[in-house]
Amino acid sequence: MLLLLVFLMVLPLFLLWKHRVNGGKLLPPGPPGLPLIGNLHQLERSATHRYLWHLSKQYGPLMFLRLGFEPILVVSSPRTAEVMKTHDPEFSSRPSLLALQKLSYNGLDLAFASYGTDTVTATMVWTMTALMKNPRVMKKAQKEVRTLVGEKCFVDEDDIQKLTYMKALVKEIMRLYPAAPLLIPRETLQKCNIDGYEIPSKTLVFVNAWAIGRDPESWENPEEFMPERFLGTCIDFKGQDYKLIPFGAGRRIWPGMNLGAVTVELALANLLYSFDWEMPAGMKMEDIDTDAKPGLTMTKKNDLYLVARNYI
Numbered sequence: 617m618l619l620l621l622v623f624l625m626v627l628p629l630f631l632l633w634k635h636r637v638n639g640g641k642l643l644p645p646g647p648p649g650l651p652l653i654g655n656l657h658q659l660e661r662s663a664t665h666r667y668l669w670h671l672s673k674q675y676g677p678l679m680f681l682r683l684g685f686e687p688i689l690v691v692s693s694p695r696t697a698e699v700m701k702t703h704d705p706e707f708s709s710r711p712s713l714l715a716l717q718k719l720s721y722n723g724l725d726l727a728f729a730s731y732g733t734d735t736v737t738a739t740m741v742w743t744m745t746a747l748m749k750n751p752r753v754m755k756k757a758q759k760e761v762r763t764l765v766g767e768k769c770f771v772d773e774d775d776i777q778k779l780t781y782m783k784a785l786v787k788e789i790m791r792l793y794p795a796a797p798l799l800i801p802r803e804t805l806q807k808c809n810i811d812g813y814e815i816p817s818k819t820l821v822f823v824n825a826w827a828i829g830r831d832p833e834s835w836e837n838p839e840e841f842m843p844e845r846f847l848g849t850c851i852d853f854k855g856q857d858y859k860l861i862p863f864g865a866g867r868r869i870w871p872g873m874n875l876g877a878v879t880v881e882l883a884l885a886n887l888l889y890s891f892d893w894e895m896p897a898g899m900k901m902e903d904i905d906t907d908a909k910p911g912l913t914m915t916k917k918n919d920l921y922l923v924a925r926n927y928i
């Protein structure tokens with residue numbers, strides 16, 4: 617009986633110790649978890665990317681957690697996101713559906729739902745949300761597209777290439793509202809060493825693209841919606857600039873990203889060209905919220921209602 621009592625007292629301490637130390641090797645810092653469940657109880661499911669961002673401010677851009685016995689690495693800065701290049705082979709695997717399911721809000725996320733259309737639709741909705749809250753940007757983008765297209769009645773793919781401001785606007789949307797804020801989780805294929813820490817094999821890796829887009833060391837006034845920040849720069853989302861990675865990076869970057877970007881640009885250009893947009897009667901732009909639904913695809917929680925008036 618006494619032995620059992622001692623065992624029960626020592627077990628939690630042992631599990632806590634194991635949490636931080638991996639066979640004598642140092643793990644990245646992270647919030648202390650409870651025995652058996654690890655950090656499971658701490659994950660706020662409504663906006664995981666936002667919660668992990670807050671945690672990373674305390675524990676750093678390379679953060680280690682456990683969900684039960686599942687090891688998790690959270691990467692939250694452009695510099696640490698370069699592991700997708702420097703450790704490309706080790707970080708290029710995807711976890712099994714079972715592991716994902718534990719984090720995927722019972723199947724509401726992209727691994728199980730209609731991800732193919734959700735990401736583009738989500739990006740369009742965030743774009744219109746941001747534009748309604750920033751009428752200056754809306755006017756400037758509409759002026760650009762209407763001046764270029766004139767009386768033609770529609771915008772085509774050739775026109776898109778000349779819409780410099782609108783392209784900057786889409787980059788700004790993907791910086792602040794990446795459709796996959798934690799990308800699609802990766803899993804380490806084998807153990808590897810980063811910044812002096814040893815990351816175990818089969819660790820689930822979340823790259824917080826949402827946090828990276830708001831990194832104050834990479835972006836001036838990161839919370840401000842300002843497409844102009846991209847004008848005259850060659851910063852792009854093609855996986856070379858680690859401060860803007862809405863489509864990921866490294867060998868698992870989404871290969872169809874050009875298609876994704878053009879689809880958004882073309883739809884947006886036509887919406888801006890063809891209609892003037894107004895708030896429904898009785899609503900002000902301050903009434904539009906930016907709350908997101910739970911899930912690995914970031915979609916707007918509350919529907920966006922707007923009045924479209926024909927321009928042409």
Ligand code: HEM
Nearest residue numbers: 732735736739795796799800862863864865868869870876
């Ligand atoms: C604006 C739209 C979209 C965004 C922001 C987006 C974003 C992403 C991201 C971040 C990844 C993970 C990359 C990584 O791990 O480094 C990904 C992977 C993927 N995306 Fe998308 N995506 C979009 C649209 C689409 C669409 C429309 C489709 C399908 C028709 C699609 C199909 C895929 C597939 C199949 C993968 C997995 C690739 C792999 O595992 O190697 N995506 N996407």
